Amino acid sequence: MEEKIEKHTIAVLVDNEPGVLARVIGLFSGRGYNIESLTVAEVNNADHLSRITLVTSGTRMVVEQIKAQLDRLVPVHKVHDLTDEGPSVERELALVKVAGTGEKRIEALRLADIFKAKVVDATLTSFVFELTGTTAEVDDFVGLMAQLGLVEASRTGVVAMSKGAAGF
């Protein structure tokens, strides 16, 4: 029985306490699950809650297992499978450094404009662009810059949220 591999974006609300990220990452490495991207930051300062967004892939059974395993970690409040639970928005932020002069530099700037990337640093020979978009958009932009003097890219990984009024 060949089982389909599915890609899921999962949001996890956790107590922001020491070791919590290690627990989540240890779970994935220890049990051999994939992490395609993982982002984390405190979202509620008063209650010390952090939100982890992770993108993972596996068969349906493995994805269900991942969610159950996350949910049984003691500092985890909630686990939401945004992929399963209906429409959601997903965004990544990237900083992309491009160096060059002349035609390539102008082309880079032109493309940045098309992608609605912001220039956050400029020298006579370089730019740092800030781009927000879907993973695919960021991939495209970085791919194009590779031909125009890409020095480095730094990406946040995916953050995501369900559409509509309902919250976490």
Next chain:
Amino acid sequence: MSEQKLTGAQIVIKALKDQGVDIIFGYPGGAVLPIYDALFQQNDIKHILVRHEQAAVHAAEGYARSTGKVGCVLVTSGPGATNAVTGLLDALCDSIPIVCLSGQVPTHLIGNDAFQEADTTGITRPCTKHNYLVKDVNQLARTLHEAFYVARSGRPGPVVVDLPKDVQFADGIYVPPTEVKHKTYRPQVKPEIARVEEAIELIASAKRPIFYTGGGVINAGPFAAKLLTQFVKTTGFPITSTLMGLGAFPASDQQWLGMLGMHGTYEANLAMYNCDVMINIGARFDDRVTGKLSEFAPGSKKIHVDIDPSSINKNVAVDIPIVGDCGAVLEDMLRLWKAKQKRADQTALKAWWGQIEGWRARNCLNYNRTESVIKPQYALERLREALRGKDHYITTEVGQHQMWAAQFLPFDQPNRWMTSGGLGTMGYGLPAAIGAQLAHPDAIVVDVSGEASFLMNMQEIGTAVQYRAPVKIFILNNKYMGMVRQWQELLHGSRYSQSYSEALPDFVKLAEAWGCVGLRATKVEEVDQVIQKMLEVTDRPVIVDIAVDEKENCFPMIPGGKAHNEILLGPDDSPSDATPEDGMVLV
């Protein structure tokens, strides 16, 4: 009320008392001296000095499993904590509630490679249900109460609380355990009633049903075992159990098919293979039980009751998952079964039992009853007879003797059988026996042991002597790591690489050196007498060396990667074909 300040060490003692701890198993060292000092100045908690920290955890497991309470452990930093790791993982694998307190270097030295510093929370993270590092003395009491709550709630497990030495000295405020409303960890105890109703319908429609029960019933407590027995009696269905669930249903009952799995009975395994409805109560579809997954009970609908959602659909996809405590679910099942006036399909059930009796008639646990050498099975049969009607607890080490004990010793009550199932830790049985004995001073506690396993934690004889724990160490001495030899025979052309127990001590003299009683049987006719003598000793440990057949193998056996119906019944039963390569790699 003015809040009284206590030192961290005093807070620890007070919290343990308030959590009902009467015995703690431990070993001192620099990083826990303040706690040892506080222990010295009180009489409510008895400290049991083990000889190795691994054994402290196993002893606490034996205590916990035989009482249903949380087992408690105290170890020092660095090597004390790392020695405890095997025990912690053992408790995690078998869902045993343990709270282990470890000393740590003072907070300002953490991360400096200080003397006897170990990243204890880092090391134990994957071997515990949860762990804590307490850096603030005012969080200490709350954290300790929470640790006990986490250890015993839901699926039980070990919890480590790492305590820097400065926190043990610091003054802080004690808070008593309140009704814990943990902000995140609230396991589901009550099942969804709609699911239970679905299950009842399926159970009532079954033609070839079987109960497959596990350690979860034991975890749920004696009341759950009673409900299970009632429900099984009400339905008239056959029942089998995993190694961890033995004793939840009385083995002396006709509906009992014996243990299932790799070394389970022929009738239990074939009934699983051929069933149409499987009712799994608190078992986790372990690979030792399922065998080849694609041929596991191929024609069956499955109900799975488990308190841990991550156990459900992990290895085997089921039709009706029920998340909840076995006791709560069984209560609902029984109630609904009666309220809906359900009755099993008697004609189908009669035919099913006819088939099962046919398998049972193969008498799969039969062995060659020779007079020339003591068969390990014979020794256990005699032990069984000698223990009949007596208040007793059995622990085991790991190996063939463990499987024979599971097959030949009857368990009619829960919490009487302690064995390392998930991790399979040689050296578990002796300390676990000591823990069980200290919890039940007047009962007979026997560690069914192998000569190799015994050597792994035999230093604990010292502990047993010190506390006058009259544990019986019943060594089935086959001069081999028998289980390893058996696999080498089956899979590696009988090349017995490193599996011979060379340079064994004289176990009788060893016993005497410790001031224990040492006994030996080398002939069949000596077995009864030795067992009798063993049971007469009540004031000190006994080591019994039974010289058993060196070449006996444990059957039935389902070779790795095979299905239940490919079970081997004895040495003349050769595998249907050579073990396939994908089976060879399995453990």
